[in-house]
Amino acid sequence: MKEDKKKQLRLREYRGQHVKFRPNDMEQDRVALIPNLEYRPEELNLYSEVDPLHENVPPLRGSNKLGYLLVHHKREVIPEISPTLPALIYMEALQGRVDGKLVKKYSGRRPDPVGLKQDIKEYAASLGFAQCGVTLLDRRFVTMGNDGKFPHNVAVVLGMEMRREFLMQSPNYRLRNYPDYDVYRRASRGTHKLANFIRRQGVSCSARIPFDGAVVYPTHAITAGLGELGAFGGVITPEFGPRQRWGLITVDADLPLDEPRDYGLAELCESCLLCVAKCPAKAIPEKPMWWRGVYKRKINDLKCWAFFTGWHTCAVCINSCPLHRFGPREVLDHYERTGEVLGYEEIMAEKPAFRKTKNTDRLMDLVR
Numbered sequence: 001m002k003e004d005k006k007k008q009l010r011l012r013e014y015r016g017q018h019v020k021f022r023p024n025d026m027e028q029d030r031v032a033l034i035p036n037l038e039y040r041p042e043e044l045n046l047y048s049e050v051d052p053l054h055e056n057v058p059p060l061r062g063s064n065k066l067g068y069l070l071v072h073h074k075r076e077v078i079p080e081i082s083p084t085l086p087a088l089i090y091m092e093a094l095q096g097r098v099d100g101k102l103v104k105k106y107s108g109r110r111p112d113p114v115g116l117k118q119d120i121k122e123y124a125a126s127l128g129f130a131q132c133g134v135t136l137l138d139r140r141f142v143t144m145g146n147d148g149k150f151p152h153n154v155a156v157v158l159g160m161e162m163r164r165e166f167l168m169q170s171p172n173y174r175l176r177n178y179p180d181y182d183v184y185r186r187a188s189r190g191t192h193k194l195a196n197f198i199r200r201q202g203v204s205c206s207a208r209i210p211f212d213g214a215v216v217y218p219t220h221a222i223t224a225g226l227g228e229l230g231a232f233g234g235v236i237t238p239e240f241g242p243r244q245r246w247g248l249i250t251v252d253a254d255l256p257l258d259e260p261r262d263y264g265l266a267e268l269c270e271s272c273l274l275c276v277a278k279c280p281a282k283a284i285p286e287k288p289m290w291w292r293g294v295y296k297r298k299i300n301d302l303k304c305w306a307f308f309t310g311w312h313t314c315a316v317c318i319n320s321c322p323l324h325r326f327g328p329r330e331v332l333d334h335y336e337r338t339g340e341v342l343g344y345e346e347i348m349a350e351k352p353a354f355r356k357t358k359n360t361d362r363l364m365d366l367v368r
């Protein structure tokens with residue numbers, strides 16, 4: 001009887017969760033605005049309702065969460081988490097209080113949304129964010145149990161470049177600071193600084209930093225017009241191709257929204273697919289498939305994680321990308337002139353210098 005009650009309670013909580021994942025108003029469905037994306041809204045809505053997204057790092061889906069990661073994956077996770085730790089603690093424990101105090105102190109300001117958006121973009125650029133766009137938060141892409149972390153519906157999306165010289169060394173994990181883990185620190189500090197700037201305009205907001213599984217950043221970066229969906233599952237932008245990390249701030253103001261854009265990059269992917277060919281885990285499928293209502297190449301994240309862990313990092317998909325190697329403008333110009341992907345043969349012929357670990361052979365057997 002007691003068990004039955006517990007079960008009922010869990011079910012009720014679970015159903016409550018579902019309701020939160022419903023998009024409030026389908027007229028505001030910004031995924032439908034993405035150029036050249038095949039998409040079935042009913043299917044995505046249904047999946048969001050019956051099987052909401054989980055955290056994107058497979059071990060974080062377990063009950064032990066951070067403890068599990070720190071014990072079993074310390075060599076790949078600690079360098080990634082540690083630069084972000086102060087910002088992570090600030091985000092989870094302190095920013096709510098800071099928000100209340102600052103907004104109260106500056107409550108008389110409330111600037112007009114157009115001017116505020118301009119100020120946000122200028123300040124973001126001064127903090128080192130090459131990309132800044134505004135979209136609506138799509139709660140279908142907020143992961144299970146994290147809805148409360150997003151109190152507002154307008155989202156400012158921020159992109160910061162990862163250092164090219166570090167990514168160029170992939171997959172040599174023995175290099176210090178590989179593959180630019182410091183970007184997490186730089187982008188996290190910048191995101192919080194920008195959030196406090198917004199609060200000092202008298203506007204409440206809530207910041208989420210990179211290395212945060214609470215929301216799917218790529219969807220929001222794309223609907224904010226900052227890039228397109230790359231074949232490897234991340235965002236490719238006209239500034240750096242696949243080489244950036246994202247942060248997001250939800251803001252209590254009706255900022256004018258940016259529109260999703262067609263930069264011609266996703267079209268180029270179909271003639272390239274170097275990331276698909278070079279992925280050591282064969283985690284990126286050759287052909288797109290229907291996945292939760294979207295027609296795309298769905299990464300097998302368990303395969304990716306196994307290799308990432310086995311080699312204590314990877315990022316071969318990013319380093320194989322000509323957009324990252326030569327710059328998106330050069331690659332697009334070359335493609336327009338010749339119909340060929342710049343550097344394709346050279347990158348295809350490269351052999352990644354993986355260091356052999358005790359799991360390497362077993363892992364390679366799995367994907368052969």
Ligand code: SF4
Binds near residue numbers: 282
């Ligand atoms: S990180 Fe490595 S294993 Fe994962 S998808 Fe990219 S290339 Fe494949």
Ligand code: SF4
Binds near residue numbers: 272322
């Ligand atoms: S490697 Fe090629 S297919 Fe993959 S994201 Fe870059 S351009 Fe697109």
